[in-house]
Amino acid sequence: MLSQPTFVPVGTQATVKSLSPEEMAQIGIEIFFCNTYHLYLRPGDKAVKKFGGLHKFTRWNGQIITDSGGFQVFSLAKDHNGAGNLVKITEEGVEFRSHLDGSLHFFTPEKSLQIQHNLAANYIIAFDECTPYPATKAYAQKALDRTHRWAVRSLAEHKRLNKELDQDLKLYGVIQGSYYKDLREQSAEFICSQDFDGIAIGGVSVGEPKDKMRQAVDYSLPIALKANKPIHLLGVGEIDDLFDFFGQGITSMDCTLPTRMARGGQFLHRTGNSTHDYKNKFKSQIMNAKYKMDQTALDPNCHCPTCQKYDRAYIHHLFKTQELLGYRLMTLHNLAFMINTTQEIRDALKAGTFDKLKYDWLGRH
RNA sequence: GCGGCUAUAGUUUAGUGGUAAAACACGGGUUUGUGGCACCUGGGUCUUGGGUUCAAUUCCCAAUAGCCGCC
Numbered sequence: 001m002l003s004q005p006t007f008v009p010v011g012t013q014a015t016v017k018s019l020s021p022e023e024m025a026q027i028g029i030e031i032f033f034c035n036t037y038h039l040y041l042r043p044g045d046k047a048v049k050k051f052g053g054l055h056k057f058t059r060w061n062g063q064i065i066t067d068s069g070g071f072q073v074f075s076l077a078k079d080h081n082g083a084g085n086l087v088k089i090t091e092e093g094v095e096f097r098s099h100l101d102g103s104l105h106f107f108t109p110e111k112s113l114q115i116q117h118n119l120a121a122n123y124i125i126a127f128d129e130c131t132p133y134p135a136t137k138a139y140a141q142k143a144l145d146r147t148h149r150w151a152v153r154s155l156a157e158h159k160r161l162n163k164e165l166d167q168d169l170k171l172y173g174v175i176q177g178s179y180y181k182d183l184r185e186q187s188a189e190f191i192c193s194q195d196f197d198g199i200a201i202g203g204v205s206v207g208e209p210k211d212k213m214r215q216a217v218d219y220s221l222p223i224a225l226k227a228n229k230p231i232h233l234l235g236v237g238e239i240d241d242l243f244d245f246f247g248q249g250i251t252s253m254d255c256t257l258p259t260r261m262a263r264g265g266q267f268l269h270r271t272g273n274s275t276h277d278y279k280n281k282f283k284s285q286i287m288n289a290k291y292k293m294d295q296t297a298l299d300p301n302c303h304c305p306t307c308q309k310y311d312r313a314y315i316h317h318l319f320k321t322q323e324l325l326g327y328r329l330m331t332l333h334n335l336a337f338m339i340n341t342t343q344e345i346r347d348a349l350k351a352g353t354f355d356k357l358k359y360d361w362l363g364r365h
Numbered sequence: 366g367c368g369g370c371u372a373u374a375g376u377u378u379a380g381u382g383g384u385a386a387a388a389c390a391c392g393g394g395u396u397u398g399u400g401g402c403a404c405c406u407g408g409g410u411c412u413u414g415g416g417u418u419c420a421a422u423u424c425c426c427a428a429u430a431g432c433c434g435c436c
Contacts, residue, residue, distance in 0.1 A: 011399090012400095067398050071398045072398080099400095125398080202398065204398095206398095210397095233398095235397050236397055254397095254398060255397050255398085256396090256398085256399040257396075259399070260399055260400095263401045264395095264402090266396090288392085288393080289392070322401085324401090327401060
């Protein structure tokens with residue numbers, strides 16, 4: 001079982017970029033997030049099944065969750081500007097083109113679940129449509145109703161596959177509803193009424209301002225909490241988000257940010273004491289000139305393998321020269337920072353000192 | 366020593382008689398169900414001194430420096 005709450009690093013292509021499973025375990029990662037869409041295209045879910053599933057394929061002894069493919073189908077389609085929209089959504093499913101070779105593919109809820117069962121992660125996600133931002137209410141409603149029907153189909157196929165393949169994968173249903181209060185509530189009620197193992201909140205962090213994102217979650221969270229199931233928040237994970245959402249009962253969230261930031265040279269660190277250095281969101285750019293001669297650790301109080309051994313000056317140099325070690329050391333640090341911060345939150349929640357901890361970090365409640 | 370060519374951003378180079386552009390580098394920023402990508406943004410006494418002109422980075426002369434060729 002997962003610790004609660006848990007931060008989930010993203011490893012789209014069945015790898016948390018640049019890290020070995022040993023390193024992931026070393027910094028306390030319990031689970032990572034793979035993508036159905038990418039793995040379906042390469043190496044193919046059938047290949048992974050032949051290898052014995054993602055765990056055997058990757059040699060990762062921890063847990064894994066896979067996305068449904070829904071998000072990628074919609075988000076990647078947008079990158080191909082030009083010859084119109086390459087994604088066609090019907091009641092049956094979604095027709096889309098591979099971003100690799102342009103080949104045509106068709107995902108249905110059943111297909112997504114079949115792929116995910118072939119990949120055989122521990123946790124899997126129902127096929128949903130991630131409504132783009134902004135969306136009209138009429139469209140959001142239409143997409144939501146369809147996503148709900150897909151949820152039912154996903155669940156049925158999931159149960160069939162668990163039995164057929166003698167597996168015990170756990171399925172999360174996804175709440176959508178764009179930024180409309182009644183739709184979010186309606187979606188939460190519906191998803192919670194179904195026999196899912198967990199609830200996911202989706203459709204946020206799609207380009208909207210942060211207060212809207214927070215509001216969208218707030219609309220559905222109280223209802224989701226009543227289901228007394230794990231609640232995963234999809235695609236969210238800045239430092240303040242950890243406090244805001246774990247503090248409200250979200251049990252896990254995944255985010256590309258710490259790893260992607262790491263590859264861009266940004267490192268997480270805790271600045272100051274109780275002052276709200278919040279403006280910089282606890283991040284700095286290692287390539288900035290001021291770090292060239294800085295012989296302190298990325299975060300002087302961090303106990304991660306990177307900070308125990310290396311200083312900013314060296315990592316600055318590695319990034320300036322685009323050396324691979326830089327990406328690895330930085331990824332290791334940023335993820336350790338997320339994991340450790342989550343651990344602090346976990347402990348504080350248990351000890352009843354969460355409010356103080358949050359205020360110490362953010363300078364607000 | 367003689368002849369020729371060149372001099373524009375940190376670098377390599379465009380360009381123009383009305384105070385200038387690209388690439389890379391440099392400085393700063395953006396990134397929320399992942400492209401190690403990408404994007405945004407800042408910076409120039411156009412080598413120096415004269416001359417022609419309403420106006421010169423641009424045309425002319427000289428100086429200086431570099432490159433090439435010849436003795």
